Amino acid sequence: EDQVTQSPEALRLQEGESSSLNCSYTVSGLRGLFWYRQDPGKGPEFLFTLYSAGEEKEKERLKATLTKKESFLHITAPKPEDSATYLCALGFSGNTGKLIFGQGTTLQVKP
Amino acid sequence: DSGVTQTPKHLITATGQRVTLRCSPRSGDLSVYWYQQSLDQGLQFLIQYYNGEERAKGNILERFSAQQFPDLHSELNLSSLELGDSALYFCASSVGGTRNTIYFGEGSWLTVV
Numbered sequence: 602e603d604q605v606t607q608s609p610e611a612l613r614l615q616e617g618e619s620s621s622l623n624c625s626y627t628v629s630g631l632r633g634l635f636w637y638r639q640d641p642g643k644g645p646e647f648l649f650t651l652y653s654a655g656e657e658k659e660k661e662r663l664k665a666t667l668t669k670k671e672s673f674l675h676i677t678a679p680k681p682e683d684s685a686t687y688l689c690a691l692g693f694s695g696n697t698g699k700l701i702f703g704q705g706t707t708l709q710v711k712p
Numbered sequence: 713d714s715g716v717t718q719t720p721k722h723l724i725t726a727t728g729q730r731v732t733l734r735c736s737p738r739s740g741d742l743s744v745y746w747y748q749q750s751l752d753q754g755l756q757f758l759i760q761y762y763n764g765e766e767r768a769k770g771n772i773l774e775r776f777s778a779q780q781f782p783d784l785h786s787e788l789n790l791s792s793l794e795l796g797d798s799a800l801y802f803c804a805s806s807v808g809g810t811r812n813t814i815y816f817g818e819g820s821w822l823t824v825v
Contacts, residue, residue: 635814637816642800642819642821643818643819644714644716644802644804644816644817644818644819645755645802645816646714646816647714647813647814647815647816650813688755690755697760697767697768698743698745698760698767698768698806698808698812698814699745699757699760699768699770700745700757700814701757702754702755702756702757703754704754705754
């Protein structure tokens with residue numbers, strides 16, 4: 602069964618304290634692993650797509666990496682405005698763009 | 713602003729009623745997706761349309777239906793509403809169906825009382 606699990610469920614960091622969020626998955630026919638950021642009551646905001654093991658992408662303080670079984674979202678020197686829920690999602694091979702989402706990691710960065 | 717527009721933003725309705733949620737995709741996007749987000753279930757894929765045709769179906773209840781019109785806007789119809797249908801409903805769009813970034817709207821909050 603296709604499955605995506607995110608850990609930890611919640612993470613509290615001090616401003617400037619770097620850390621990583623994990624997304625582990627089992628899927629047949631993976632076509633992309635996606636990272637989104639979601640603020641309370643808002644729609645998910647696209648961050649990254651990774652397609653193959655070894656791929657890395659960066660945006661400001663965020664860096665996403667992908668292996669054959671998991672993805673990491675590294676947050677370097679986070680700021681309070683990075684506080685949000687981070688969602689990873691699996692895309693599938695075939696003629697559809699549907700995504701299967703993990704439950705998310707809620708990050709709180711304290712000043 | 714993702715460019716995906718959803719209306720209404722909030723609605724409150726009674727059990728047994730029917731509501732319609734509307735979505736306008738980003739300019740140029742042919743695929744429209746509907747997702748449901750509740751506290752206990754997370755973000756769940758409901759259905760995808762591509763250029764007017766149903767492309768993929770997820771855990772969408774029989775009481776729910778959707779369609780995509782020739783102008784590419786989409787509607788999600790929810791009928792015989794139950795308390796458990798209270799959730800945030802998101803529409804999303806992409807250019808095509810695969811290897812394209814999917815952009816989400818701000819959602820429609822549905823409360824069933």
